[in-house]
Amino acid sequence: MKRADFFRKDEKDVFAQTRNRLTLFYSAILALFLSVFVALALFVFYIVVSNDQEQTLRLLSDREVGMAERALDGSGGAWREQERRDLSGNQVFYYVTGNEDELIINNDNYEELRELYMDVVEGWETDGIEVKKVEIDIPENDPLFESFTKKEVDLMVLARPVMHGGERIAMLYLAVDNTFYSSVIKWTIAIFAGMTLLFSAIGVLVSRWMSKRALQPVEIAYNLQKEFVSNASHELRTPLSVILSATEALGMESDKSNPFREKMLGTLKHEVKRMSGLITELLALAKSDSEQAAVKLRKEQFDIRPAAEQMVESFTNAIRAKGLSLKLDAPVPIEVVGDRDKLIQLMYILTDNAIKYTPSGGHVEIKLKKQNHKKHDDFLFSVSDTGIGISPEDQKKIFERFYRADKTRSRKEGGYGLGLSIAQSIAETHGGAIKVESTPDRGSVFSVAIPFEAETAQLGRAAEPSVKQTVI
Structure with missing residues (x-):
């Protein structure tokens, strides 16, 4: 089976389409809920970790500022003379700078990185407590840093003024290493994303199975x-x-x-x-509706012009009774490949509809032509009329079975709403398509395109066809 035929078969299978839609719908809902859950979980995790780190910094800064205030009041010793501070836990550095940006007190985990740390706090002055996250890139080719295995360090840094007598006398900077928590967050995101994809894939399979079971009784x-x-x-x-x-x-x-x-x-x-x-x-x-419909097509190469002329003759009485004019515009010959009986039935259905819904004095025109391509040819058939037309709302439904736009007129003309469904089925079984263009009270044009293999139609290309018109 050709790939195009496979897809056309699936398009005709309403149950396959419904299963696909249900699977897509339920899978999308499941994926949406999983994504929202994962996003909320990661957001809560990130907030908790960040708040914990920030709270640690604030407690450290409270202790240092308290020591400074006691020292300046004369009850806590010489605060500025304490040039060293012990770093606690994952603390990276502890710096105190004066109003002239001079470094008063300093302590850091790696003296080699002091210059990089100072770049972070340089010029950073604030009247309140500020906390920000920064990323330090350690130079890779610098011999001074060749002993460092980590080339990126994530820090959470706090800046806080030291006040005395209502004036700022120094700036306190504290930093903790946030690299481990950043790595944990990244891995958590990756794991949760992988789990979301895995459960989404499982959801697709489960949705497919459930939709199939749900549609079995139908x-x-x-x-x-x-x-x-x-x-x-x-x-x-x-x-x-x-x-x-x-x-x-x-x-x-x-x-x-x-x-x-x-x-x-x-x-x-x-x-x-x-x-x-x-x-x-x-x-x-x-x-x-049979699954073997496409297989049962009796395709043959034939000249469709004589069949079209015979069809026009069969409508002579109906045309004259209604006072219409009918014109056939087609080349001679017009070689096509397809099921002769079904293609003739298709032309009869569309022509009969045009005659039925065109009032007295109107005009119906039938056009047949062949369009040549490199790998295939198209048989193009169209019927235009000056009839009552079809509203845009009805154009979306006229190919449905038993649908009649004007039920009163359809009963009068003897229609059941099946003709266009049959015409569409014939076109699709041949791998083609049918469409309608219509304006109410101005007429309609039904167009059909039937593709067929170009190699089998070389006979029709042997001589340039001449155009012949038949008018009734």
Whole structure:
């Protein structure tokens, strides 16, 4: 099976489409909830860790500022003379600078990094407590730092003024190493992201399985209904044919002088023909629903122009009765590849619709042409009319089964809302497409494009086709 045929088959399978939509919907919901949960969990974790580090810095700064205030009041010793402070825990440095940025007290974990640390606090003055996170990049090629295995250090730094007599006399800077916590947060994000992807993939599989199980009863009921329609249509054809034959025989033997009898026989004959038409359309739809529909196409190369001319002739009486004009515009010959009977049926359906819904004095035009490509050709068929047109809302639904835009007019014209469904099925079975362009009260144009392999149509390219028009 060709790839294009595979995708077209899936597009026609309403249950496959529904399963895919349900799977996508439930998987998206699950992924959304997982993402929100992971984002909230990571956010809470980040806030807790950051607050813990910041609280540690604030406690250290409170102790140092308290020592400074006692020393300046004369009750706590010489605070400025204490040039060294013991670093606690993961503390990186402890600096006190004067108002002229001179370093009064200093202590750091690595004297080699003091210059990098001082770059962080240089010029940083504040009237309150400020905390910020900074990242220090350790030069890789500098021999002074070759003993450091870590080339990046994440710090949380606190700046706080030391006040005396309402004036700032110094700035206190404290820093703790936040590298470990940053690494933990990064790994946590990676793990949670991986778990989200894993559970999302599991969710897709579970959603697929659940949607398939949920649709099984519907699919069974649909297949039973489809089988019933097909079997009932087959069974009804024979008795309807018998009734129609009996009605015609009674019409030939009836007494012409009895108008009531003649009227009843005519009504019965008309309704039997309508019922036969409905049965024929239902059988066509039942066949198109079959999974083997594409395989059953009897593709052949043929000139479709004679069939189009014969179709035009068959509509002569209907055209004249309504006072319409019908024009066929097609080259001679026009070689195409496809199922002859189905393509002719497609043309009949669209032409019949155009004639039915075009008022007296209107015009219907049929165009057939072939478009050549390198690897394939397209058979293009269009029917345009000056009829009642179709509203934009109805254009979205007219290819649905049993849908009729104007139900009153459809009953009057004898339609069941199945013709366009059959036409669409024929086009899609051939790998083509059908579309409509319409303006209410101005007319409609139905266009069909049927692709076929270019290698099989070389006969049609042997001579330049001439254009021939048929007008009724």
